[in-house]
Amino acid sequence: MNYEDRIVTAFTACSVFWAVLGMLAGVYVAAELVWPTIDFGLPGLSFGRLRTLHTTLVLFGFGVSGLVATGLYSVQRTSHVRLFAPGLAWFVLYAWQLTIVLGGASILAGWNAGKEYAELEWPFDLAIAVAWVSFGVVFFGTIARRKMEAIYISNWFYGALIIVVAMLHIVNSLALPATFGKSYSLFAGAQDAVVQWWYGHNAVGFLLTGGFLGMLYYFLPKQAEQPIWSYRLSIVAFWAFVYTYIWAGPHHLHYHSIPEWVQSLGMAMSLILLAPSWATMVNGIMTVSAAAKKLRSDPALKFIVLSLAFYGLATFEGPMLAIKSVNVFSHFTEWTIGHVHSGALGWNALITFGTFYFLVPRLAGAPLYSARLANIHFWLALAGVMLYVLSMWGAGVSQGVLWLSLDKLGEVRFSFNDVMAAMKPYYLLRFIGGLLFLAGAVLMAVNLARTFSGRRTVVVAPPPAHAAKGLT
Amino acid sequence: MADMPSEFWAGWIVVITVTSFIALIWFVRDLYRAGDQDTGREDEVWDETLREGARPAPVWWFWFILALMTVSVVYVILYPGLGSYQGVLRWSQGGRIAERFVDYDAQFGAERRRLQALPLAQLEGDSDAMQSAWRVFNNNCTSCHGRDAAGQARLFPDLTDDSWQWGRDETQILETIRSGRQAAMPAWEPVIGAQGVEQVADYVLGLSAGDSGSPANAEGSALFLQFCSACHGPKGSGQPLLGAPALDDEAWLYGGDRAQVIRSISQGRNGVMPAFGSRLDDAQIRLLTAWLSAGARIPDER
């Protein structure tokens, strides 16, 4: 009885595919902001629809597929059992990928629920709910059958991902269908806004942070071949993270027409959130510091360590942007876009890339096709994300200051259109940054595909019961 | 006054927030108090080399989260956050913006009122005022009239020429900005027929070229006198009171080629200038009027 790894391979392949396609859509919409006529008057290439496709593909195609792949890989190995209900796991694969394919097409065709990062219409919401709960059954079923006495840290985070995202998705998607492709939110106006950002922020919190922290807690110590620096710190980081993150949503609605008390609580908890975020960063950095030598040669580890740096940066920037007096300048500007991408490219994508460079050779039973290509990818990704984030900082701070500037007589100093026109160089730089990042992802796809085509049949069995501290 | 929850929900918010927050503090403190005992699971091998380290959580982190919590607690003491408790500062969004407007008036009010009271000619000579006037224009008017105020899209009139269909003296401009304008040129094809439209078109094109009452187009001339002169005047010199443009000049808002003129006559024109009376204050309208009547020149950016 061996670990069920073919499902991991399948999810990994899907994740890489969606990464390339999703980032391609991202680069294209970035180009549209520089050259607005390259949609050629086609509805499916129009910025609004294509940008929605971009976020859907990278979040739910690339991100979630990567999380499921790594979650299913690590949960078996940290539980010392084969996957529970592998048939159900394959159902999750097909259901999820079909949802992304058809859902993506539906967005291009104009189906849109109108809620950010939850644009798919109600039939897809139902499919997502079913697939997600099935994933939960497979995951927790495996844990329930574990041969280890305790549940490993990474599984706490993957578990939180599954539970909280299910809760958020179901509540935020509550809607009354009018037709097969159109529904209206159960919540209206200000109420809908509070629900949406409770969802939106915690999709970031529990998917892009919590889920990927699960990835970190397994793959970082594995690659560094070092124990997690402090188990004790992981405990406090985990519970403080689960408690605090969920409150932070209203900082997306500072100075909006929602009650002040919600905004204040959102801001207060956002500040505290810095502590559990950095606890994990410190835990990771201290873990890898014992393996400094390996860091020089192992491209996979380089990606993961760089992702930790961006994680630290983004989780510092977040609480700062949540402070109301900073938010006045940053809100609605490109700064937000820069912040999101320092997290999504710098942290989520890089750690996933690093993990895939580690994972695929193991799944294939063959060494990585080219470490040199992986190193080139590393530098392309670093250059790309830096160019992206720095250009958006420049653009965002300019917008924030220029929009609120008054002249000697108290008149608004700069017209919206003039500020917008001044963004062009930043948008061009961002496009180039995105292009570099995409180029790196393409190199990775080639590298991993070549690695896999040189595969040998590989099966890994759980260790015999006596080797582990089994359930007594 | 801030937007507060009802009594029940206020209690709910306070109880759950405070209880859970205290529990978090207790949890963090507990973890550190446990000291070095019961940390070890180093001998547990999760997967090949994967182990958990036995190090205690670093002490600085304890102070770090405590400091952040303290800041947060102070914040919700000062600002509204805990249910219907308004906070020591009694701060609210509405109160804040009202204060900012008081500050605004203190800073700019006197100067704005002074400028507003100036005669137009004097206002036009004040370069600071004209700079701000250009900004008012740029913020509110350029999307239609163009950045250079020369009109756009054959729909929105040129404001740099002398041909103003609603008039360009001070009171007329003020009125146009404040209350907006709605042109009402009816569709004439149902009345005078397609042939009549062409005859009138040729006639007014002649007027525009300075060729009044060409005998070759007697039908056009007669139709014009009968149907058009009430608004545009017998000689086509226009009537600002009705927004009827002069037809004896070279300015054509909707285009002066024959096809466009025929289109204007046959289907009519109903151009709209939105009212800005509730969007702009009196000082802004006055500034705009001065800037426009001075020729709508973009000042050098300073």
Add this chain to the structure above:
Amino acid sequence: MNFLSLHRKIERHSGLLIFGILVVSSIGGLVQVLPIVLDDSHSAPAAGLAVYSPLELEGRDIYIRESCSTCHTQQVRPLLAEVKRYGPYSRAGEFAYDRPFLWGSKRTGPDLARVGGNYSDAWHHVHLLDPRAVVPASIMPAYPWLAQRDADQGRTIAARMRTLRMLGHPYSDADIAAAPAALEGETELDAVTAYLQSLGRSMQGTPQP
């Protein structure tokens, strides 16, 4: 009993772990979301707020279809320069009939909360079909297909209004019965324009802020 030993129990029992995560992660929502959603004062329409007409509703749904809120916010914050630029700051009661809300999170283009009445219909038509005809520096996409498509191509306006009525929007039987005819002969361009002209209507004429 301390928390560390509690955690030791939790991490040895998958049911407890699930329960623990569920409880701890619900607290924030119970405090912030539940009171807002259940307290009716947050869904009360502002005085003078009219429900969307069939044409405006159609326009709004097209606005959602094209993801306009990706680039355009509909939320004027109570900040002095923002009120000076756009008009009176937004009030919760203005959005009582907004399902979903369309406040947006990014201003690539200008805020639209107060755009109603700010431009003529003719301007919106030109601008939607070719933004650069009136704003040369614009980076907005052109939407030529809006002029080519009839409003309510799927003939679903009545179904949509009935759904909204179930959610509390005050449409009468007569309103719903008359809706298909009201959209007869209108294009999607007319619908989007009508929607844009309705934005901020209930606050029009309000002196700043």
